[in-house]
Amino acid sequence: MKTVIVVGNGMVGYKFCEKFVAKAGSENYKLIVFGEEPRPAYDRVHLSAFFESQDAKALELAPASWYAEHNIELITNERITDIHKTKKTITTVKDAEFSYDYLVLATGSSAFVPPIKGVEKEGVFVYRTIEDLEGMLGYAAKIKKNNPKAKAAVLGGGLLGLEAGKAVMDMGLEPHIVEFAPKLMPRQLDSRSSQVLQLKLESIGLNIHLSKATNQILGDTTITGMEFGEDDVLDVEMLVISAGIRPRDELGKTCDLEMGVRGGIIVNNKMLTSDANIYAIGEVALYNQMIYGLVAPGYEMADVAAEQILGNDTLMSAEIDMSTKLKLIGVDVASFGEPFMPALKGHSIIFENKTQYLYKRINVSLDGKKLLGGILVGDASDYSMLHQIYLNGMAIPEDPAQLILPASEGGSSFGSALDLPDEAQICSCENVSKGQICGAITDGDCDTFADVVSCTKASTSCGGCKPMVVDLVNETLKLLGKEVKNNICEHLDYTRQELYGIIKVKRLTSYFEVMDACGTGDGCEVCKPLVASIFASLYNDTANKEDVIQDSNDKFLANIQRNGTYSVVPRIPGGEITPEKLIVIGEVGKKYNLYTKITGGQRIDLFGAELNDLPAIWKQLIDAGFESGHAYGKSLRTVKSCVGSTWCRFGLDESVSFAIELEDRYKGLRSPHKLKGGVSGCIRECAEARGKDFGVIAVEGGWNLYVCGNGGVTPKHAILLAEKVDNETCIKYLDRFLMYYIRTAAPLMRTAAWLDKLEGGIEQLKKVVLDDSLNIAEELEKEMQFLVDAYECEWKQAIENEESKKRFSHFVNSDDRDDNLVFVPMREQKMPEHWEN
Amino acid sequence: MEEILSKYKTTAEGDVKVWFKAASIHDFTENGGACVKYKDKQIAVFNYKRKNAWYACQNVCPHKMEMVLSRGMLGDYQGIPKIACPMHKKTFSLETGENLNGDLEAIATYPVKVEDDFVFIGFSE
Ligand code: SRM
Ligand SMILES: Cc1cc2nc3c(=O)[nH]c(=O)nc-3n(C[C@H](O)[C@H](O)[C@H](O)COP(=O)(O)OP(=O)(O)OC[C@H]3O[C@@H](n4cnc5c(N)ncnc54)[C@H](O)[C@@H]3O)c2cc1C
Ligand code: SF4
Ligand code: FES
Numbered sequence: 001m002k003t004v005i006v007v008g009n010g011m012v013g014y015k016f017c018e019k020f021v022a023k024a025g026s027e028n029y030k031l032i033v034f035g036e037e038p039r040p041a042y043d044r045v046h047l048s049a050f051f052e053s054q055d056a057k058a059l060e061l062a063p064a065s066w067y068a069e070h071n072i073e074l075i076t077n078e079r080i081t082d083i084h085k086t087k088k089t090i091t092t093v094k095d096a097e098f099s100y101d102y103l104v105l106a107t108g109s110s111a112f113v114p115p116i117k118g119v120e121k122e123g124v125f126v127y128r129t130i131e132d133l134e135g136m137l138g139y140a141a142k143i144k145k146n147n148p149k150a151k152a153a154v155l156g157g158g159l160l161g162l163e164a165g166k167a168v169m170d171m172g173l174e175p176h177i178v179e180f181a182p183k184l185m186p187r188q189l190d191s192r193s194s195q196v197l198q199l200k201l202e203s204i205g206l207n208i209h210l211s212k213a214t215n216q217i218l219g220d221t222t223i224t225g226m227e228f229g230e231d232d233v234l235d236v237e238m239l240v241i242s243a244g245i246r247p248r249d250e251l252g253k254t255c256d257l258e259m260g261v262r263g264g265i266i267v268n269n270k271m272l273t274s275d276a277n278i279y280a281i282g283e284v285a286l287y288n289q290m291i292y293g294l295v296a297p298g299y300e301m302a303d304v305a306a307e308q309i310l311g312n313d314t315l316m317s318a319e320i321d322m323s324t325k326l327k328l329i330g331v332d333v334a335s336f337g338e339p340f341m342p343a344l345k346g347h348s349i350i351f352e353n354k355t356q357y358l359y360k361r362i363n364v365s366l367d368g369k370k371l372l373g374g375i376l377v378g379d380a381s382d383y384s385m386l387h388q389i390y391l392n393g394m395a396i397p398e399d400p401a402q403l404i405l406p407a408s409e410g411g412s413s414f415g416s417a418l419d420l421p422d423e424a425q426i427c428s429c430e431n432v433s434k435g436q437i438c439g440a441i442t443d444g445d446c447d448t449f450a451d452v453v454s455c456t457k458a459s460t461s462c463g464g465c466k467p468m469v470v471d472l473v474n475e476t477l478k479l480l481g482k483e484v485k486n487n488i489c490e491h492l493d494y495t496r497q498e499l500y501g502i503i504k505v506k507r508l509t510s511y512f513e514v515m516d517a518c519g520t521g522d523g524c525e526v527c528k529p530l531v532a533s534i535f536a537s538l539y540n541d542t543a544n545k546e547d548v549i550q551d552s553n554d555k556f557l558a559n560i561q562r563n564g565t566y567s568v569v570p571r572i573p574g575g576e577i578t579p580e581k582l583i584v585i586g587e588v589g590k591k592y593n594l595y596t597k598i599t600g601g602q603r604i605d606l607f608g609a610e611l612n613d614l615p616a617i618w619k620q621l622i623d624a625g626f627e628s629g630h631a632y633g634k635s636l637r638t639v640k641s642c643v644g645s646t647w648c649r650f651g652l653d654e655s656v657s658f659a660i661e662l663e664d665r666y667k668g669l670r671s672p673h674k675l676k677g678g679v680s681g682c683i684r685e686c687a688e689a690r691g692k693d694f695g696v697i698a699v700e701g702g703w704n705l706y707v708c709g710n711g712g713v714t715p716k717h718a719i720l721l722a723e724k725v726d727n728e729t730c731i732k733y734l735d736r737f738l739m740y741y742i743r744t745a746a747p748l749m750r751t752a753a754w755l756d757k758l759e760g761g762i763e764q765l766k767k768v769v770l771d772d773s774l775n776i777a778e779e780l781e782k783e784m785q786f787l788v789d790a791y792e793c794e795w796k797q798a799i800e801n802e803e804s805k806k807r808f809s810h811f812v813n814s815d816d817r818d819d820n821l822v823f824v825p826m827r828e829q830k831m832p833e834h835w836e837n
Numbered sequence: 838m839e840e841i842l843s844k845y846k847t848t849a850e851g852d853v854k855v856w857f858k859a860a861s862i863h864d865f866t867e868n869g870g871a872c873v874k875y876k877d878k879q880i881a882v883f884n885y886k887r888k889n890a891w892y893a894c895q896n897v898c899p900h901k902m903e904m905v906l907s908r909g910m911l912g913d914y915q916g917i918p919k920i921a922c923p924m925h926k927k928t929f930s931l932e933t934g935e936n937l938n939g940d941l942e943a944i945a946t947y948p949v950k951v952e953d954d955f956v957f958i959g960f961s962e
Contacts (some may be wrong), residue, residue: 133851488913512887523889526913526927548869552908552923560923564903611908810904812860812871812882820841820879820897821906835901 002029002101004309005079005090006016007251009035011044012282012298014061020306021070031072032098036079040064045295049131049165070633075562083255085275096283102277102309105252105265109245109283118217124239127164136240140171143237151176151211153234156242159326164240165206166328172700176207183210188324188335191361191375192352200331200357200378207485209234241302243265245293247284253751260286269316271305279305296428298403302738321428325380327661337390339372346372349401360404371396383470392424403414425466426460426472437469438476449473451594474546483702489521489526496672496747500534509535511549530747535633535740536670540790553632557795558614561607562831563821568606569631570621571667574601574659576642578628584624588617595829601638603629608830610817614808618795628795635670639663640688644681651681653698658727666729666738666793672745690718693751703730708755716752719762722770735768735784736777771777841902844878845895845945848932853959854950862954872896872907873958880947880958881907883931886919891949892931893958898922936937
């Protein structure tokens with residue numbers, strides 16, 4: 001058994017482990033990994049997400065248990081201080097010594113801190129680790145307390161600097177970007193695109209200072225400002241330095257590996273350093289005289305090193321693609337290939353529209369046949385396709401301008417993703433080709449995007465290739481004649497959205513009217529509930545109106561249980577309940593011998609009610625002021641709340657009051673799938689609002705509104721839709737969002753899946769909801785108000801009407817009960833007998 | 838379990854010995870179902886108004902042996918009238934009792950007739 005020691009448990013070090021253990025022959029090696037950081041490797045690329053979630057676990061690339069399961073010894077919080085090349089051992093900071101057969105250096109890089117006078121002052125940060133971010137958050141909170149209008153600066157206007165700038169802004173500080181060069185993102189953008197980007201960033205509130213050389217950091221022990229020239233001072237209380245990276249190559253220096261003049265451990269195309277047993281990968285490795293500050297090349301290096309150690313002869317690509325896309329929400333910026341191309345090599349086609357912060361440039365070979373590179377600002381939706389055309393040297397239209405012109409001006413999105421060659425690399429992080437993605441469907445048993453992702457790993461890293469993977473999956477399914485258009489069933493040859501339109505326009509109001517108008521046959525268990533749900537969404541019909549077309553649970557206004565009995569869930573808006581009402585629930589439970597449980601939705605479920613008893617149970621509850629909780633419906637369930645500023649010492653607003661208001665507004669609202677909401681009083685998020693279809697969180701200055709999250713089968717965090725809005729605006733946006741979802745979603749598609757499918761994603765949703773780009777906002781609000789006004793408690797309806805009460809009897813010809821029911825004791829309550837199989 | 842199922846045997850109209858007078862047609866919702874008690878049997882009866890037909894079958898679903906089919910949903914599968922169980926949506930032909938979307942045992946079906954606004958179900962015993 002040979003030993004491989006990996007120094008550095010960052011993104012690339014982790015990838016090495018993942019790749020290594022997956023390869024044949026790796027069982028003959030023992031892997032030991034050292035990381036200096038206190039936790040296992042995490043997703044540094046999405047570090048900024050930490051500001052929103054403050055959930056370090058969510059960023060983890062793999063839990064500590066993963067390493068154990070794969071026989072990898074992971075030692076965190078322990079820096080390697082020395083390498084003894086001849087002895088083939090290393091020493092840790094705790095003076096422990098370990099021997100290796102092969103050593104892999106994956107020590108990454110650190111933020112470069114320029115030698116400016118005063119950089120050591122309190123309040124100056126770098127942006128690289130979770131600890132850095134925690135430090136920034138704590139410090140920002142502190143300075144904001146004394147000065148709510150505090151300013152913070154970021155030194156550096158490159159990719160990372162802009163990300164840091166947005167982060168600082170989200171922390172509630174006035175953000176300033178200070179750049180030495182005369183333009184932003186100097187390495188990726190030309191001057192014109194950089195100006196367009198600057199306008200865009202200024203429009204969202206970032207202050208930009210170009211051509212500024214910082215002479216010193218002002219302040220006694222803590223920073224109070226930055227001085228550029230004698231009278232040129234910017235008062236700031238916090239500074240984030242993002243001026244580039246420096247490889248963490250100290251081990252290479254001390255043990256005499258061959259080094260680059262400006263740092264970095266030199267490697268060849270086998271990732272081997274000047275020592276035959278030592279490899280270097282990731283941001284510490286100097287390959288082609290370059291340090292590549294991106295994950296994709298690092299991942300390729302990890303793969304090459306793993307192959308080499310196992311005796312295979314995979315080599316590193318000679319040319320490294322440095323195309324990048326900025327990941328700032330709402331600011332599209334991408335550059336690929338040769339962004340700045342000298343005129344002698346080709347022609348540039350430029351489209352610019354400053355009023356819309358739009359700039360697109362492509363560089364085309366002199367013969368007009370090849371795409372050499374380009375820049376996109378303001379709309380990077382074509383990035384994946386252009387990038388692929390560039391990477392694969394594909395032919396381009398005779399008039400290349402078509403590649404970037406808006407459709408309204410004669411542009412046509414180029415070709416289909418299926419035109420790409422099979423070997424085209426779609427996901428560069430995980431190195432997944434087009435052939436592998438399509439093959440997973442044609443030759444494997446994948447049928448959906450999710451299947452393909454889990455089987456190929458495509459788009460699991462930076463996610464940049466997701467739109468293209470979605471396209472490939474859909475196009476391939478179409479080609480195979482598999483259902484992509486989702487027709488409802490054999491009786492209705494439409495999608496739900498189409499049928500919704502037909503019913504609305506023709507004002508059809510009963511199931512067979514619909515079947516006579518546009519269906520065939522008598523219907524089934526798929527289309528009947530679907531039509532019922534559309535009626536509910538259009539007219540707020542309750543399930544009592546046409547009970548025979550309602551899904552099992554809706555039909556009896558209760559969830560059917562394992563033995564054919566039902567559950568009873570009264571609405572408890574926001575989870576707030578008086579002792580008096582609790583007593584009533586207790587009395588009902590006792591009287592009808594029901595199993596009683598607090599649900600995950602902050603209310604109480606009474607199980608085991610017989611059909612015959614349902615009306616009487618509900619009568620007693622309704623008399624005490626309860627209403628149906630719609631626990632059975634594809635409709636609003638609960639709006640979960642935390643106690644908020646009413647009692648909580650951290651609360652910024654009254655989350656309970658708002659949750660109750662929202663629950664009361666949307667109760668009874670039927671939708672393509674169930675809807676859940678949450679309201680939290682501060683970012684500690686005790687109500688788990690971001691796990692809901694809509695979530696509202698109080699922040700300084702209003703509510704942040706998140707949408708399209710859920711727990712359940714495929715958990716998804718909700719995404720920010722609007723920031724710092726007041727109650728009224730929040731409700732307005734919610735009305736529009738919910739109604740838009742109800743109108744357009746497929747049956748049984750929750751909001752997260754719907755957003756996934758929505759062309760343009762969250763940005764499009766923002767346009768529709770916030771900017772009213774489709775000019776339907778007023779209509780949506782009106783429709784919602786109609787539904788809100790039409791609300792009636794359907795249990796109240798049901799028990800007040802003798803005819804509709806009839807269905808709650810087990811037999812038509814007898815008052816007897818179902819004698820087939822068997823209950824068994826369960827702690828101090830009861831439960832149905834277990835099913836045999 | 839087997840014991841419950843053995844109570845229910847498909848009955849052809851020709852084998853009927855007893856026409857059991859179950860209830861008034863007005864007690865059955867149009868295009869819906871209801872459960873009839875006959876001795877120790879539970880029979881699901883459907884008023885398939887859309888086809889102007891009546892159907893009857895065992896109330897117990899052979900999937901998990903619960904007495905629930907009468908609370909299921911009517912419909913057709915390529916023209917064959919069927920009932921979908923409210924528990925897990927297994928569907929059964931109301932003509933032959935066959936499980937249309939799985940390989941469960943067929944359910945027992947019974948003849949129905951309507952006379953003087955009353956619904957009768959035919960049994961062989
Ligand atoms: C009672 C409860 C469990 C409990 O004892 O706590 C429950 C019970 C059921 N859940 Fe749930 N869910 C309950 C909270 C949840 C939660 C937690 C929450 O809401 O915070 C989740 C995850 C969050 C989410 O939905 O995003 C949850 C995710 C599901 C799912 C998966 C949904 C998905 O999108 O993947 C289903 C299946 C479905 O809806 O298709 C489901 C379906 C069901 C059904 C309705 C299954 C059924 O059709 O019989 C269960 C019957 C309830 C009954 O008979 O009354 N239940 N269920 C909870 C009732 C909450 C309430 O007061 O209304
Ligand atoms: C905010 C941010 C955003 C980014 N966005 C993108 C992006 O959008 N796209 C992209 O491609 N790239 C992006 N990057 C760059 C990307 O994160 C890096 O390319 C990648 O993390 C490099 O991986 P690595 O393993 O080489 O280095 P690291 O991830 O830095 O890991 C090195 C690890 O080694 C540890 N270590 C160092 N020395 C020792 C020692 N002596 N003993 C033990 N452990 C040691 C370090 O503590 C560290 O944990 C971003 C980086 C940041 C900071
Ligand atoms: S979310 Fe915030 S305000 Fe609400 S209870 Fe938790 S800590 Fe308090
Ligand atoms: S019990 Fe009828 S389908 Fe499962």
